[in-house]
Amino acid sequence: PDKRPSLLNWDLPPYNRWSFQNMHRLFPTADVFRGTGPESDLRDDPADLDKTPVTVESGDTLDLSQFLQTAYADGILVMHRGRAVYERYFNDMAPHSLHLSQSVAKSVTALVAGGMWADGLLDLDAPLADIIPELGHSGYADAKLDQVLDMRSGVRFTEDYNTPGSDMTRIDIASGWRPADPHHGRPTIRDVILSLPKIQPHGGAFNYRSIETDTVAWVMERVAGTDLATLLGTRIWQHIGATRDANFTVDAEATALADGGFNATLRDYARLGQLVLDDGRTGDRQLVPQAWIDQMRSGDPSLFGAPWSENFPNGAYRRFWWIRDADRGDICARGVFGQFIYVDPESDLVIALVSSWPDYLIGEYTRNTMRAFDAIRDALGA
Numbered sequence: 001p002d003k004r005p006s007l008l009n010w011d012l013p014p015y016n017r018w019s020f021q022n023m024h025r026l027f028p029t030a031d032v033f034r035g036t037g038p039e040s041d042l043r044d045d046p047a048d049l050d051k052t053p054v055t056v057e058s059g060d061t062l063d064l065s066q067f068l069q070t071a072y073a074d075g076i077l078v079m080h081r082g083r084a085v086y087e088r089y090f091n092d093m094a095p096h097s098l099h100l101s102q103s104v105a106k107s108v109t110a111l112v113a114g115g116m117w118a119d120g121l122l123d124l125d126a127p128l129a130d131i132i133p134e135l136g137h138s139g140y141a142d143a144k145l146d147q148v149l150d151m152r153s154g155v156r157f158t159e160d161y162n163t164p165g166s167d168m169t170r171i172d173i174a175s176g177w178r179p180a181d182p183h184h185g186r187p188t189i190r191d192v193i194l195s196l197p198k199i200q201p202h203g204g205a206f207n208y209r210s211i212e213t214d215t216v217a218w219v220m221e222r223v224a225g226t227d228l229a230t231l232l233g234t235r236i237w238q239h240i241g242a243t244r245d246a247n248f249t250v251d252a253e254a255t256a257l258a259d260g261g262f263n264a265t266l267r268d269y270a271r272l273g274q275l276v277l278d279d280g281r282t283g284d285r286q287l288v289p290q291a292w293i294d295q296m297r298s299g300d301p302s303l304f305g306a307p308w309s310e311n312f313p314n315g316a317y318r319r320f321w322w323i324r325d326a327d328r329g330d331i332c333a334r335g336v337f338g339q340f341i342y343v344d345p346e347s348d349l350v351i352a353l354v355s356s357w358p359d360y361l362i363g364e365y366t367r368n369t370m371r372a373f374d375a376i377r378d379a380l381g382a
Contacts (some may be wrong), residue, residue: 007179013358016337017091017317020100020356023263027176029247030229030256032237032264038379044269045083052379056368067372071365072081072338072355074099075182075266079350080380089266091356097242098263099354102335105248106213108272110149113220114280114292115235121167121223124149138364139198140215146213147202149319152303154200157209161336161360167196171211175249175257188253189214205303206317210259213320217258228256236287240271260335264359266352273341276331292319297331297345299323313368324370336360343374347357347382 249261280288301315338355
């Protein structure tokens with residue numbers, strides 16, 4: 001029994017080393033159908049990067065392979081100039097394994113939103129209560145989709161992981177990721193959204209709130225008349241040559257956890273990164289408008305302060321994507337415990353990395369990961 005992941009410990013060490021690759025065994029999920037077409041060719045062009053030196057924050061220098069294992073990596077795939085040049089797996093992960101993405105799910109959801117915006121389905125300037133009347137008595141009533149997509153609403157949300165009573169813990173309980181409160185039962189994700197008050201004007205500085213993605217997903221589902229897993233499948237997943245079906249964990253009402261419950265293979269995370277690098281286009285299909293990709297890469301560092309600027313000093317946040325350097329325009333999807341899709345158009349580089357860190361947020365690990373990405377870029381002559 002002491003070896004079994006439970007609702008109290010599944011995402012903490014050592015249990016997360018298994019559970020992040022086995023979410024479908026722990027929680028109910030909704031499939032994202034890959035379609036019936038062939039798997040796309042990643043055009044392998046191997047480069048020997050195992051011995052690439054990575055100088056970490058402490059001043060020590062490690063080989064890339066050693067760094068990845070000491071940083072609890074489960075898999076890494078590097079795409080350079082559209083070709084897979086480096087692919088490694090650890091911790092029993094394999095190319096067919098699904099891996100939890102945590103908040104990378106936010107960035108994936110935003111790609112679908114971009115396609116819907118291009119089709120005229122999303123009005124970025126409409127108050128959310130005009131689209132979802134149920135939000136009329138919540139803090140989101142007069143927030144605009146444009147503000148929520150950049151996490152600049154004035155709604156209260158305490159992003160304190162695994163802290164009793166925090167709004168983040170309430171979402172974990174609602175999504176089925178934590179035990180229900182014996183006195184209050186288990187709310188749904190949308191119950192939590194409806195309970196959040198407005199505490200300051202909308203449109204201010206960036207403040208990270210996971211619930212914003214679940215709110216945007218609700219808007220997307222309402223205007224489209226179908227669920228998020230289906231939207232992702234039909235708009236993106238069935239057109240990128242995915243290795244296999246992906247999935248979202250869902251709550252008791254089958255609402256997908258848009259802010260962190262997405263699971264896919266490492267190769268498919270890399271395919272998403274390549275889609276972004278290629279300005280939202282794959283083959284002859286424009287899945288995400290280039291104008292949306294341009295927005296993702298264009299942020300205002302003056303709205304982006306501590307503690308986020310400690311990792312990205314010239315960073316910003318736009319359309320649920322992190323801008324590492326606003327001048328360079330390199331961006332990434334990031335999730336707690338070490339999930340990344342890094343896209344650097346200047347170097348024609350995509351890096352997908354999935355991990356099972358021993359804690360939610362480890363600033364040194366994030367900064368060292370960026371150092372490793374830079375070392376990879378330098379080794380490739382990019």
